[in-house]
Amino acid sequence: MSDAIRALVALSDEADRFLVDSALSGESTLEVVGYSDTQDDWATFLEQPSDVVIVACANYSDRTEQLIDRAAKQRPGRPIVVLTQVSPNGLVRRAFEAGADDVIALPESPETVRFAIQKVLARRQGVTAVRGAPAAPLVCVLGPKGGTGKTLVSSNLAVALAQRDMRVVLVDLDLQFGDIGLGLGLIPERTIYDLAKAGPPYDHDKLDRHLMRHASGVKVLLGPTRPDHASAISVDFLRNVYASLRTMCDIVIVDTPPGFTPEVIATIDVSTSACVVGMLDAYSLKNTKLGLETLELMGYSPDNITLILNRSDSRVGITHDDVSAIIGRNPDLLVPSDREIPRSVNEGVPIVASRERSDAAKAFRDLADRYTKRSADDVSPEAAATRTLLTRRRR
Ligand SMILES: Nc1ncnc2c1ncn2[C@@H]1O[C@H](COP(=O)(O)OP(=O)(O)O)[C@@H](O)[C@H]1O
Numbered sequence: 001m002s003d004a005i006r007a008l009v010a011l012s013d014e015a016d017r018f019l020v021d022s023a024l025s026g027e028s029t030l031e032v033v034g035y036s037d038t039q040d041d042w043a044t045f046l047e048q049p050s051d052v053v054i055v056a057c058a059n060y061s062d063r064t065e066q067l068i069d070r071a072a073k074q075r076p077g078r079p080i081v082v083l084t085q086v087s088p089n090g091l092v093r094r095a096f097e098a099g100a101d102d103v104i105a106l107p108e109s110p111e112t113v114r115f116a117i118q119k120v121l122a123r124r125q126g127v128t129a130v131r132g133a134p135a136a137p138l139v140c141v142l143g144p145k146g147g148t149g150k151t152l153v154s155s156n157l158a159v160a161l162a163q164r165d166m167r168v169v170l171v172d173l174d175l176q177f178g179d180i181g182l183g184l185g186l187i188p189e190r191t192i193y194d195l196a197k198a199g200p201p202y203d204h205d206k207l208d209r210h211l212m213r214h215a216s217g218v219k220v221l222l223g224p225t226r227p228d229h230a231s232a233i234s235v236d237f238l239r240n241v242y243a244s245l246r247t248m249c250d251i252v253i254v255d256t257p258p259g260f261t262p263e264v265i266a267t268i269d270v271s272t273s274a275c276v277v278g279m280l281d282a283y284s285l286k287n288t289k290l291g292l293e294t295l296e297l298m299g300y301s302p303d304n305i306t307l308i309l310n311r312s313d314s315r316v317g318i319t320h321d322d323v324s325a326i327i328g329r330n331p332d333l334l335v336p337s338d339r340e341i342p343r344s345v346n347e348g349v350p351i352v353a354s355r356e357r358s359d360a361a362k363a364f365r366d367l368a369d370r371y372t373k374r375s376a377d378d379v380s381p382e383a384a385a386t387r388t389l390l391t392r393r394r395r
């Protein structure tokens with residue numbers, strides 16, 4: 001692999017491609033890995049593995065600003081350099097506030113442009129080295145019994161967070177009968193089995209190649225397509241993969257099979273919070289209580305557990321007071337039964353995206369509220385501090 005800086009170049013606001021190419025030409029230390037002059041799908045374009053984003057523009061309009069803002073939010077650790085053909089005087093501050101790290105007026109020599117990009121990268125790496133790469137939260141969705149709604153909760157939570165522009169990775173840890181792919185309408189081109197077969201190191205590029213992309217932006221590490229592939233997934237492998245995934249997104253959500261298998265225990269061990277999904281029947285409630293007790297024995301703080309009662313409106317002779325008495329705590333979230341839910345699973349579009357006004361979708365958005373703030377806070381202050389510093393230096 002070469003050590004060249006990988007750049008994504010986005011042409012906005014009538015940027016002159018010839019000028020931009022000349023500014024980037026002749027530099028073996030800079031490799032343009034993606035070029036785009038359309039506005040079609042910036043999200044996909046900006047998702048490509050890269051070290052820096054170069055936004056080139058002839059003028060500087062709101063469109064360019066939105067592009068910078070999007071690039072900054074999509075991957076807060078990746079620097080953005082703006083090449084402009086107008087005098088940068090009036091726009092430097094706006095560009096920095098949108099998330100740019102430097103602004104260069106064209107025409108400019110390739111050496112100067114390369115030097116500016118290297119400086120920006122060095123500054124960013126300096127910040128990360130001092131403070132350590134932040135690890136995103138990892139949420140483990142548990143339910144000691146099958147069919148309680150774990151997969152439903154995991155996929156709707158993931159999509160609800162992606163709708164808030166968070167970078168979400170969803171892992172299907174149901175290694176024998178995982179059905180996240182089915183519920184999200186994804187073709188299993190690559191799965192966790194292929195990743196295990198590919199072997200270490202599990203760097204961002206390799207992980208990215210094994211994640212399937214849902215229309216909402218959620219990236220999914222699918223479960224194996226055959227139950228006998230499950231044995232290829234070891235606990236050590238999972239630990240390594242989680243550690244790497246947590247440095248490439250804002251939140252990792254793991255859907256689990258029923259029960260406390262070694263893989264589930266390893267996931268709970270590294271998780272920052274858990275969602276326990278139960279239903280209104282005696283078996284489920286008994287197992288939910290056992291599950292909560294097991295988490296407690298593992299040293300899990302009840303504050304980091306969200307108790308979800310699925311199909312909470314079922315009339316089965318058990319009241320919500322009975323639930324609290326049996327389990328020993330009140331559910332934090334109620335998800336009603338909704339016949340649109342199986343329909344949304346069959347269509348491959350989770351209910352938060354297909355029937356946004358339903359009570360079930362609202363419940364999943366309430367669940368997403370619990371994770372939105374914390375994850376955003378984990379990522380932003382560092383980026384914000386860097387930007388403030390740079391803006392002050394520039395003025
Ligand atoms: N609140 C609900 N209303 C209607 N159907 C539901 C609800 N929750 C789950 N289901 C359906 O029940 C089945 C099992 O749900 P699933 O999420 O796959 O459970 P688990 O992952 O715990 O085994 C699915 O077909 C799902 O569509």
Ligand SMILES: [Mg+2]
Nearest residue numbers: 150151174179
């Ligand atoms: Mg499931």
